Amino acid sequence: MQLTAQKLWTKDFLIISLVNFFLTLIFFLLMVTIGVHAVSTYGATTSEAGLVTGIFIIGTLVGRLFIGRLIDSIGRRKTLLIGLTFFTATILLYFVDLGVSFLLFTRFVHGLGMGLSSTATGTIVAQVIPASRKGEGIGYYSMSSTLATAIGPFVGLLMSQYTSFSVIFLSCLVIGAVSLVSALFVNVPEAHNPSVIRGFSLNAFVEPKALPIALIVAVAALSFSSVLSYINFYATELDLVEAASVFFLVYSISVLISRPITGRLMDARGANIVMYPAIAVFAVGLLVLSQTTTAVGLLVAGALIGLGFGNIQSGTQAIAVKAASPARMGMATSTFFIALDAGLGFGPYFIGLIIPLTGFSTLYLGLACVVAFLIFLYYVMNGRQERAQLRRAA
Numbered sequence: 001m002q003l004t005a006q007k008l009w010t011k012d013f014l015i016i017s018l019v020n021f022f023l024t025l026i027f028f029l030l031m032v033t034i035g036v037h038a039v040s041t042y043g044a045t046t047s048e049a050g051l052v053t054g055i056f057i058i059g060t061l062v063g064r065l066f067i068g069r070l071i072d073s074i075g076r077r078k079t080l081l082i083g084l085t086f087f088t089a090t091i092l093l094y095f096v097d098l099g100v101s102f103l104l105f106t107r108f109v110h111g112l113g114m115g116l117s118s119t120a121t122g123t124i125v126a127q128v129i130p131a132s133r134k135g136e137g138i139g140y141y142s143m144s145s146t147l148a149t150a151i152g153p154f155v156g157l158l159m160s161q162y163t164s165f166s167v168i169f170l171s172c173l174v175i176g177a178v179s180l181v182s183a184l185f186v187n188v189p190e191a192h193n194p195s196v197i198r199g200f201s202l203n204a205f206v207e208p209k210a211l212p213i214a215l216i217v218a219v220a221a222l223s224f225s226s227v228l229s230y231i232n233f234y235a236t237e238l239d240l241v242e243a244a245s246v247f248f249l250v251y252s253i254s255v256l257i258s259r260p261i262t263g264r265l266m267d268a269r270g271a272n273i274v275m276y277p278a279i280a281v282f283a284v285g286l287l288v289l290s291q292t293t294t295a296v297g298l299l300v301a302g303a304l305i306g307l308g309f310g311n312i313q314s315g316t317q318a319i320a321v322k323a324a325s326p327a328r329m330g331m332a333t334s335t336f337f338i339a340l341d342a343g344l345g346f347g348p349y350f351i352g353l354i355i356p357l358t359g360f361s362t363l364y365l366g367l368a369c370v371v372a373f374l375i376f377l378y379y380v381m382n383g384r385q386e387r388a389q390l391r392r393a394a
Helices: 011-031 034-042 046-068 076-095 100-128 131-162 165-183 208-238 247-269 272-291 295-323 326-358 360-393
Strands: none
Touching (some): 011 046, 011 076, 011 131, 011 165, 034 046, 034 100, 046 076, 046 100, 046 326, 076 100, 076 165, 100 131, 131 247, 208 272, 208 295, 247 272, 247 295, 295 326, 326 360
16 A cells, blocks of 8 residues: 555656656767768768767766766756756757867767766656655656667657758757756755765765676676667678667567566565566577577567566666665766666677677677676675565565
């Protein structure tokens, strides 16, 4: 009865989820178009175009490292508004035509704004969700990112075919402005007696209690980055380009259907009942991907990877924020996203070095084994402690 009495779908929860959707939408809309812009407008090489795309995530990491230690002392609402203002204002720099070097600078500072804003939204949403519905709430909140993951690339590619890059940048500016105005209506619970951390100790930049689960999400994200960055290349090799065009749509549908169920399961029966199957399904999805030669096989792999990685992502975020004290929740959120961004951001570079040696099929087979090993790693890092806590509670 207590679970039903605690309201999840509040005004603040809906607005923060909407702001997160807008941030992620801009991220993916530009992610699929900015490389083409660099090549067609400035004559950038393929490697330079890749750097233009990826340096955004480096900026995001730097932003998270900076704000994670300060968010509670600055104030969560103030941090959110500063971050969104900076994120939106830097979109104007895309209109400045000063060559590839300035575009790289623009991408980096825009990433800084993303790091500030998304860390603030992740911290705030963890506070506005009732404690007894944390897993369910974060699952729904993460669905806003999932929707943007499906819509952003589709809209970006469509706009790049039928409009100019100036129209794309203007659209992003409008979306950013809407997110900023929306955030003005959020009532944000602030931390009581926030800890002020000075110096350069580990505690100043990350939440140590969240590091074990951060390691899990970093390895999972690195494995997923191989799909995110190279699925189109693999599909071209298999002559399955048409199927690849809806791969992430299938992925997103799989996540959207499963997350409400897995979120409730986490709250009712603990994280293990979701995390072990999610890791196993992710590994099976990569295995299917490595062996497929048909469109049906490719899309089945997309559905399995959505069930697997999609729920690993929301599950590990819930575990990270639950591990920290309320005063350190901002740092725990920052730690989670640093690990997620590190895996997604640096993964494509390292995987790109491996592909010429292994080919795509062997690569995905190897990553399936890496993800399968995460079952043991999760048990050591979190699973056995979770099991012991549930036994004591019983």
